[in-house]
Amino acid sequence: MSKFQLNILGCGSATSTLRHLPSSQVLNIRDNLFMIDCGEGAQLQMRRMQLKFSRLNNIFISHLHGDHCFGLPGLLSTLALLGKTGTITIHIFQEGADQFRNILSYFCRETPYEIRFNIITPQHKIIYEDDAITVTTVPLLHGIPSVGFIFAEKPKRRHINGEAAKFFNVPIFMMNEIRAGADFTTADGRVIPNSQLTYPADHSISYAYCSDTMYSKRVINYVKGVDWLYHESTFGDDKAANTRKYHHSTARQAAKVAKEADAKHLIIGHFSSRYEDENVLLRQAKEVFPDVIAADEGMKIDLL
Secondary structure: OOOEEEEEEEOEOOOOOOOOOOOEEEEEEOOEEEEEEEOOOHHHHHHHOOOOHHHEEEEEOOOOOHHHOOOHHHHHHHHHHOOOOOEEEEEEOHHHHHHHHHHHHHHOOOOOOEEEEEEOOOOOOEEEEOOOEEEEEEEOOOOOOOEEEEEEEOOOOOEEOHHHHHHOOOOHHHHHHHHOOOOEEOOOOOEEOHHHHEEOOOOOOEEEEEOOOOOOHHHHHHOOOOOEEEEEOOEOHHHOOHHHHHOOOEHHHHHHHHHHOOOOEEEEEOEOOOOOOOHHHHHHHHOOOOOEEEOOOOOEEEOO
């Protein structure tokens, strides 16, 4: 079975504390690492979680607040010192690319790898694609231009019914076509439907990352039907008035998004340092949407 694992490097908001680090996650998809946001401490957490720096080739920055990107120069410098080769692509807003080019031109003048900037905008569009997945941006409702990201596996191939394939003498060289959905024509001209030769494909997983944002009907529409939703939950009910002031969400609002979007699972994070125990936020979310996990540093979640 292919790997689709979420690694939580940081799930706090605004500042580092003794309990939480700023936002950063790494998705391990078939042993390729995709970083989402890069707050301070991200590279240290990668070491702690034994994530291979050499497998990291794409970094997605949701917006240009420091708690989501201040770890980037240090990480890129470390990758150079480790002798990483190939290419690192940073998916980021134009202003961020301009600023980080200046920083890197001074502190990382020479790197053994190439740094590319893929400029994103606050629109809903595919910004990355390979053989296994697509990554789509989701416009968020925050104080500055911000996006979330949906990581979606492409449809998988069907499974061969070995007994049926043997019975109808399907040649080995046609197996890939059959797995892709093709019918089979026997030597005497009979067409054998694909449904008789295969079993259904495994489910393709989708993961949506939404931080930072206020509660938004627009976001709900974009993440409709995702398997896993990470939604910021900066505040509890006691600080609900702050959501409009700071353009954030409560845990209850995050759960409402998951429920209205028909998501299967919810992960809450981006916790305010006001809370010494996130269980209060977890309880409030579960009152609306039962299948909730509270993020924590070092947590590994298999999304399959």
